[in-house]
Amino acid sequence: MNKVKSRPDPYITLLVTWESYQLSIFSPLRNDTYQRLFGAQVISLAGTGLTTIALALLAHDLAGGSAGQVHGIALGLKMIAYVFIAPLFGAISQKIPRRGLLVTLDILRACVVVVLPFITEIWQIYVLVFVLNVFSAGFTPVFQATIPDIVTDQDEYTKVLSLSRLAYDLENLLSPMMAAALITLMTFDVLFLMNGVAFILSASLVLSVTFPRRKDTFHGESFWTRVTKxxxxxxxxxxxxxxxxxxxxxxxxxxxxxxxxxxxxxxxxxxxxxxxxxxxxxxxxxxxxxxxxxxxxxxxxxxxxxxxxxxxxxxxxxxxxxxxxxxxxxxxxxxxxxxxxxxxxxxxxxxxxxxxxxxxxxxxxxxxxxxxxxxxxxxxxxxxxxxxxxxxxxxxxxxxxxxxxxxxxxxxxxxRQDFDHLEHTHSETNHGHYHYHDKHHQHQHEGWEGPEPHNHEHPHPHLIHSHDFVVDDHHTYWPK
Missing domain, CATH: 1.20.1250.20 (MFS general substrate transporter like domains)
Incomplete structure (x- = not known):
């Protein structure tokens, strides 16, 4: 007598597949350091979303029918802060500890948002929104640039980027609903205070992790060089x-x-x-x-x-x-x-x-x-x-x-052919700058040069070779 083979329940199969997919997507959260930083990002975004709603209501209270114009100017000031301030913080973060910078910026953002409920003039909105976004222009890119040092595997880092995108989307979807629910229970001023608490919690999570050490290769570079780099x-x-x-x-x-x-x-x-x-x-x-x-x-x-x-x-x-x-x-x-x-x-x-x-x-x-x-x-x-x-x-x-x-x-x-490994030419040159003895710095020493990184006159011979190529101090243009 032939036995009838049981077919798997398609619902069970779909459920198991989805659960394994979820585990795969969220696998970077097994990294304790990234888990805390992701928590800081989510909490910070939730608080910012509440402030966005509260700011629109505050503008309406102060400006009435001109609230749209006030909000538009505030949005323009936000963009100006992002455009001109971010490169300055990019340069600053290369010379000071990143964790301390991020914690400081979170605390400063908290200080600004808790002042917002007490303002009485429209010009004060403009000033505080600009200052708040100056600090955000420092925090966001430095935070984003830190994550690849924490999650070094490329596939895992791609999942990290998806999680970050999800965090932004959820903030856009959920913050208005959260704000609407909270406003039925309290005045909108409280939303600013909640954002202040969110920034403090974010700072606490950032403070609780240890960032990998970086080599300091910026000895002798001017601030403007670092700003424009x-x-x-x-x-x-x-x-x-x-x-x-x-x-x-x-x-x-x-x-x-x-x-x-x-x-x-x-x-x-x-x-x-x-x-x-x-x-x-x-x-x-x-x-x-x-x-x-x-x-x-x-x-x-x-x-x-x-x-x-x-x-x-x-x-x-x-x-x-x-x-x-x-x-x-x-x-x-x-x-x-x-x-x-x-x-x-x-x-x-x-x-x-x-x-x-x-x-x-x-x-x-x-x-x-x-x-x-x-x-x-x-x-x-x-x-x-x-x-x-x-x-x-x-x-x-x-x-x-x-x-x-x-x-x-x-x-x-x-x-279309976007190769990382490129053949390129180095012209013969003789110059001095701070350096480590990497693949571009192999030369003799006399003993007085001191520990790395050190600065002394050294030669670079004419060379044609290939390796993973990026623009840096020794590769100042993209090879044809």
């Missing part, structure tokens, strides 16, 4: 020039979402505020879906095709908005925009990490932070101005064209 590396690296073009794609689509969603849903479609939240949630859902699936994709696919695909999905979604869709299609387009943004933004940290030496990471992350916010500084006011001057259809068309042209530019400047 990240920009010089960034703008001489082809893949990063492609990333800059994709950052303009993201800001073009993102500005249209953030500035004009409420106008489109309320004024054009005639729907309620609840639909504004649902449409924005659709973008967050698209971003989260990609963030969850991207680590497994990037095991077999390089960042370039993934990020370029995200650029074209974003661009075409913005252009499709020009047909002035109904709510169903609008939800789909916003979902696709969220997915496209995540396809671009999630691998950014990985791209920056492979494009510089370990000690140059803070400067390069600060350069990306600054340059990407230049794009937002351009597109935020453009989206609002176009919506008023030529209507929403015109705004969709113009920003969609900016996005598609930027995506094409990224495809052209980012080489």
């Amino acid at each position: 990240g920009m010089r590396i960034y703008l001489k690296t082809p893949r990063l020039k492609g990333l800059l073009a994709l950052s303009l794609v993201v800001s073009s689509a993102g500005a249209m979402q953030i500035v004009n969603t409420v106008v489109y849903v309320r004024s054009h479609l005639g729907l309620t505020d609840e639909w504004v939240a649902i449409v924005l949630a659709a973008a967050g859902a698209g971003s989260m879906v990609v963030a969850l699936t991207l680590p497994s994709i990037l095991k077999s696919v390089q960042p370039r095709p993934c990020m370029l695909a995200g650029g074209f999905i974003l661009s075409l979604s913005v252009l499709a908005g020009a047909i002035m869709p109904g709510i169903g299609l609008l939800l789909l387009l916003w979902f696709l925009m969220g997915a496209g943004m995540s396809m671009i933004l999630t691998p950014v940290g990985r791209l920056l990490t492979i494009s510089c030496r370990e000690n140059d990471r803070p400067a390069l992350f600060a350069a990306q932070f600054s340059l990407s916010h230049v794009c937002w500084l351009l597109t935020y006011p453009l989206a609002g101005w176009l919506g008023v001057q030529i209507g929403l259809m015109g705004a969709f068309i113009v920003l969609g064209l900016v996005a598609i042209l930027s995506a094409v530019a990224a495809m052209l400047v980012w080489p």
Whole structure:
């Protein structure tokens, strides 16, 4: 008698597969140091989200019908702080302990937000928002540049980037709901105090971990050299020039979402505020879906095709908005925009990490932070101005064209064959600077030079060789 083979329950199979996938995605959290830093990031983002809502309500209390203008100016000041201050902190962080800097910046941010409930004039909003974002412009890129030193495996680091993306998306989705629930129980002023507590908790978690030591290779470099170093590396690296073009794609689509969603849903479609939240949630859902699936994709696919695909999905979604869709299609387009943004933004940290030496990471992350916010500084006011001057259809068309042209530019400047290992030429030279005896410094000593790193005149012969290539002090241009 033949035995009937039992078939596995498809529900059980799906459940087991999903549980193992979750374990895989969250495996970096087994690293105790990263677990605490991720906790600090989540708590800090949650607090910041509450302050964003409370700030809008405070502006309405002080300015009434002009609250939108006040909020817009505050947003512009935030972008200015991000653009001009981040490189300064990138230079500072190369010379002082990172943990102490991050803890100090968290405490300073806490001090600023707890003052916000007590202000009585609009100009005070501008001053405190600018100061708060000066400290954030220091904290965020230094924090991001530290993570690759903690999680050194590339696959695990890719998961870290997805977790970071999820944290931002959850903050965008959950903070408004948390704020709405809390405001029913207390005044909005308390949200500022809660953000202050969040920053203190974040500082405590950062203080509880030990960061790996870095070699100090910046002896003798001027402050201005360190400030501009990240920009010089960034703008001489082809893949990063492609990333800059994709950052303009993201800001073009993102500005249209953030500035004009409420106008489109309320004024054009005639729907309620609840639909504004649902449409924005659709973008967050698209971003989260990609963030969850991207680590497994990037095991077999390089960042370039993934990020370029995200650029074209974003661009075409913005252009499709020009047909002035109904709510169903609008939800789909916003979902696709969220997915496209995540396809671009999630691998950014990985791209920056492979494009510089370990000690140059803070400067390069600060350069990306600054340059990407230049794009937002351009597109935020453009989206609002176009919506008023030529209507929403015109705004969709113009920003969609900016996005598609930027995506094409990224495809052209980012080489398809993006090799790390490159053959290049060193001209013969004789110079002096602080150095360790690495593969570029093999020479004789007379005994007086002292311990490494030390500074003395030394020769470099004419040399043609190949190795993993990044722009640095001895490789000042990208080889053809």
